Amino acid sequence: MRSGKLDRTIRIDRYSAGVPDDFGTVEPVWTALATLRAQIVQASTEEFIRAYGASDETVVIFRTRWLSGVVNADRIHYEDGYYNIKEVKEIGRRNGLELRAVRAA
Incomplete structure:
Protein backbone atom coordinates (compact mmCIF):
# COMPACT_ATOMS: atom_id res chain seq x y z
CA MET A 1 0.00 0.00 0.00
CA ARG A 2 1.54 3.28 -1.11
CA SER A 3 1.30 6.08 1.42
CA GLY A 4 0.86 8.69 -1.33
CA LYS A 5 -2.57 7.24 -2.17
CA LEU A 6 -3.81 7.70 1.41
CA ASP A 7 -5.04 11.24 0.71
CA ARG A 8 -8.16 11.34 2.94
CA THR A 9 -8.61 11.47 6.71
CA ILE A 10 -11.27 9.34 8.40
CA ARG A 11 -12.20 8.77 12.03
CA ILE A 12 -13.51 5.43 13.26
CA ASP A 13 -16.04 5.74 16.11
CA ARG A 14 -17.16 3.02 18.51
CA TYR A 15 -20.58 2.85 20.20
CA SER A 16 -20.95 2.53 23.93
CA ALA A 17 -24.14 2.63 25.94
CA GLY A 18 -22.94 5.34 28.30
CA VAL A 19 -24.05 5.84 31.88
CA PRO A 20 -27.62 6.41 33.06
CA ASP A 21 -28.56 9.90 34.22
CA ASP A 22 -30.61 10.73 37.33
CA PHE A 23 -33.82 9.56 35.61
CA GLY A 24 -32.37 6.24 34.42
CA THR A 25 -32.17 7.26 30.77
CA VAL A 26 -29.10 5.92 29.00
CA GLU A 27 -27.82 8.14 26.19
CA PRO A 28 -25.76 6.45 23.46
CA VAL A 29 -22.18 7.68 23.24
CA TRP A 30 -19.87 7.45 20.22
CA THR A 31 -16.19 7.64 21.15
CA ALA A 32 -13.32 8.05 18.70
CA LEU A 33 -11.41 4.79 18.25
CA ALA A 34 -8.78 6.07 15.79
CA THR A 35 -8.07 8.73 13.20
CA LEU A 36 -6.51 7.24 10.07
CA ARG A 37 -5.29 8.21 6.63
CA ALA A 38 -7.33 6.46 3.94
CA GLN A 39 -7.89 6.07 0.22
CA ILE A 40 -11.30 6.04 -1.43
CA VAL A 41 -11.34 3.01 -3.71
CA GLN A 42 -14.90 3.42 -4.97
CA ALA A 43 -17.80 5.75 -4.26
CA SER A 44 -21.24 5.26 -5.77
CA THR A 45 -24.85 6.21 -5.23
CA GLU A 46 -27.76 3.96 -6.13
CA GLU A 47 -31.48 4.58 -6.02
CA PHE A 48 -33.81 1.95 -4.62
CA ILE A 49 -37.60 1.66 -4.71
CA ARG A 50 -38.81 0.56 -1.30
CA ALA A 51 -42.17 0.28 0.41
CA TYR A 52 -41.94 3.87 1.68
CA GLY A 53 -40.81 5.25 -1.71
CA ALA A 54 -37.57 5.91 -3.54
CA SER A 55 -34.37 6.28 -1.53
CA ASP A 56 -30.71 6.84 -2.36
CA GLU A 57 -27.90 4.80 -0.88
CA THR A 58 -24.30 6.06 -1.01
CA VAL A 59 -21.68 3.33 -0.76
CA VAL A 60 -18.00 4.16 -0.22
CA ILE A 61 -15.08 1.74 -0.02
CA PHE A 62 -12.18 3.02 2.08
CA ARG A 63 -8.72 1.44 2.10
CA THR A 64 -6.48 2.17 5.08
CA ARG A 65 -3.61 0.76 7.10
CA TRP A 66 -4.21 -2.15 9.49
CA LEU A 67 -6.07 -1.42 12.71
CA SER A 68 -6.92 -4.27 15.03
CA GLY A 69 -10.46 -4.62 16.37
CA VAL A 70 -12.54 -2.78 13.75
CA VAL A 71 -15.99 -4.39 13.55
CA ASN A 72 -19.27 -3.80 11.70
CA ALA A 73 -20.79 -2.11 14.75
CA ASP A 74 -18.34 0.80 14.36
CA ARG A 75 -18.91 3.79 12.10
CA LEU A 99 -13.94 -0.91 4.76
CA ARG A 100 -17.21 -0.98 2.81
CA ALA A 101 -19.55 1.62 4.29
CA VAL A 102 -23.03 3.05 3.63
CA ARG A 103 -23.86 6.68 4.39
CA ALA A 104 -26.13 6.95 7.44
CA ALA A 105 -29.39 8.84 6.97
Whole structure:
Protein backbone atom coordinates (compact mmCIF):
# COMPACT_ATOMS: atom_id res chain seq x y z
CA MET A 1 0.00 0.00 0.00
CA ARG A 2 1.54 3.28 -1.11
CA SER A 3 1.30 6.08 1.42
CA GLY A 4 0.86 8.69 -1.33
CA LYS A 5 -2.57 7.24 -2.17
CA LEU A 6 -3.81 7.70 1.41
CA ASP A 7 -5.04 11.24 0.71
CA ARG A 8 -8.16 11.34 2.94
CA THR A 9 -8.61 11.47 6.71
CA ILE A 10 -11.27 9.34 8.40
CA ARG A 11 -12.20 8.77 12.03
CA ILE A 12 -13.51 5.43 13.26
CA ASP A 13 -16.04 5.74 16.11
CA ARG A 14 -17.16 3.02 18.51
CA TYR A 15 -20.58 2.85 20.20
CA SER A 16 -20.95 2.53 23.93
CA ALA A 17 -24.14 2.63 25.94
CA GLY A 18 -22.94 5.34 28.30
CA VAL A 19 -24.05 5.84 31.88
CA PRO A 20 -27.62 6.41 33.06
CA ASP A 21 -28.56 9.90 34.22
CA ASP A 22 -30.61 10.73 37.33
CA PHE A 23 -33.82 9.56 35.61
CA GLY A 24 -32.37 6.24 34.42
CA THR A 25 -32.17 7.26 30.77
CA VAL A 26 -29.10 5.92 29.00
CA GLU A 27 -27.82 8.14 26.19
CA PRO A 28 -25.76 6.45 23.46
CA VAL A 29 -22.18 7.68 23.24
CA TRP A 30 -19.87 7.45 20.22
CA THR A 31 -16.19 7.64 21.15
CA ALA A 32 -13.32 8.05 18.70
CA LEU A 33 -11.41 4.79 18.25
CA ALA A 34 -8.78 6.07 15.79
CA THR A 35 -8.07 8.73 13.20
CA LEU A 36 -6.51 7.24 10.07
CA ARG A 37 -5.29 8.21 6.63
CA ALA A 38 -7.33 6.46 3.94
CA GLN A 39 -7.89 6.07 0.22
CA ILE A 40 -11.30 6.04 -1.43
CA VAL A 41 -11.34 3.01 -3.71
CA GLN A 42 -14.90 3.42 -4.97
CA ALA A 43 -17.80 5.75 -4.26
CA SER A 44 -21.24 5.26 -5.77
CA THR A 45 -24.85 6.21 -5.23
CA GLU A 46 -27.76 3.96 -6.13
CA GLU A 47 -31.48 4.58 -6.02
CA PHE A 48 -33.81 1.95 -4.62
CA ILE A 49 -37.60 1.66 -4.71
CA ARG A 50 -38.81 0.56 -1.30
CA ALA A 51 -42.17 0.28 0.41
CA TYR A 52 -41.94 3.87 1.68
CA GLY A 53 -40.81 5.25 -1.71
CA ALA A 54 -37.57 5.91 -3.54
CA SER A 55 -34.37 6.28 -1.53
CA ASP A 56 -30.71 6.84 -2.36
CA GLU A 57 -27.90 4.80 -0.88
CA THR A 58 -24.30 6.06 -1.01
CA VAL A 59 -21.68 3.33 -0.76
CA VAL A 60 -18.00 4.16 -0.22
CA ILE A 61 -15.08 1.74 -0.02
CA PHE A 62 -12.18 3.02 2.08
CA ARG A 63 -8.72 1.44 2.10
CA THR A 64 -6.48 2.17 5.08
CA ARG A 65 -3.61 0.76 7.10
CA TRP A 66 -4.21 -2.15 9.49
CA LEU A 67 -6.07 -1.42 12.71
CA SER A 68 -6.92 -4.27 15.03
CA GLY A 69 -10.46 -4.62 16.37
CA VAL A 70 -12.54 -2.78 13.75
CA VAL A 71 -15.99 -4.39 13.55
CA ASN A 72 -19.27 -3.80 11.70
CA ALA A 73 -20.79 -2.11 14.75
CA ASP A 74 -18.34 0.80 14.36
CA ARG A 75 -18.91 3.79 12.10
CA ILE A 76 -16.76 6.12 10.02
CA HIS A 77 -16.79 9.90 10.19
CA TYR A 78 -15.71 11.41 6.86
CA GLU A 79 -16.31 14.95 5.54
CA ASP A 80 -19.14 15.99 7.87
CA GLY A 81 -20.99 12.71 7.38
CA TYR A 82 -21.27 9.35 9.09
CA TYR A 83 -20.99 5.98 7.35
CA ASN A 84 -22.10 2.65 8.82
CA ILE A 85 -19.54 -0.09 8.23
CA LYS A 86 -21.06 -3.04 6.38
CA GLU A 87 -17.93 -5.10 5.65
CA VAL A 88 -14.38 -5.24 7.03
CA LYS A 89 -11.88 -7.05 4.82
CA GLU A 90 -8.24 -7.69 5.67
CA ILE A 91 -5.68 -6.89 2.96
CA GLY A 92 -2.74 -9.27 2.96
CA ARG A 93 -1.46 -10.38 6.32
CA ARG A 94 -2.46 -7.40 8.42
CA ASN A 95 -1.12 -4.96 5.83
CA GLY A 96 -4.33 -2.99 5.56
CA LEU A 97 -8.12 -2.89 5.78
CA GLU A 98 -10.80 -2.39 3.19
CA LEU A 99 -13.94 -0.91 4.76
CA ARG A 100 -17.21 -0.98 2.81
CA ALA A 101 -19.55 1.62 4.29
CA VAL A 102 -23.03 3.05 3.63
CA ARG A 103 -23.86 6.68 4.39
CA ALA A 104 -26.13 6.95 7.44
CA ALA A 105 -29.39 8.84 6.97
